[in-house]
Amino acid sequence: MRHFYASIALASGVSAKELAEYLGHHDPGYTLRIYTHSVPSSHRRAREAADGIFKPRHTGAARLEDPETA
Secondary structure (H helix, E strand, O other), rough: OOHHHHHHHHHHHHHHHHHHHHEEEEEEEEHHHHHHHHOHHHHHHHHHHHHHHHOOOOOOOOOOOOOOOO
């Protein structure tokens, strides 16, 4: 049940630091080493976070490569 709880918590977005505290681990790194397989979407979330930062912002001016305004 402990492993199940930890896996579900990480998959639901609970931070490793919080989970380590809940489980009584002194080091969040230890928690991650045991349960890292439970976070399969972490790569997707990291890509989405980076995309959100570097995504071009629309300034209201028409872009030349935009097929609707060409």
